[in-house]
Amino acid sequence: MHVGAVEPGERALVVDDLIATGGTLCAAMDLLVKKCGSIIEGMECACIIELPELKVCIVWISK
């Protein structure tokens, strides 16, 4: 993620191409909150492909 990628007042959509354990997607969300949390109005995430055999269910809560 580049410095200044998200500016004050903007919304953020985090997209990962594939979700396996969800670790990468959660880490990206955590990074956004850590760096820009106080200036982001809304955050959502999405993935294109999931691996259903892993039966992953993500509950991400901003810390």
Ligand SMILES: O=P(O)(O)OC[C@H]1O[C@H](OP(=O)(O)OP(=O)(O)O)[C@H](O)[C@@H]1O
């Ligand atoms: O849900 P997770 O368990 O975190 O796994 C998903 C991540 O794994 C893959 O990336 P990878 O680390 O293989 O690198 P790549 O993007 O270069 O393929 C994929 O692109 C996701 O970003």
Ligand SMILES: Nc1ncnc2[nH]cnc12
């Ligand atoms: N279990 C998995 N299968 C395929 N690609 C992956 N990328 C990360 N985890 C993966």
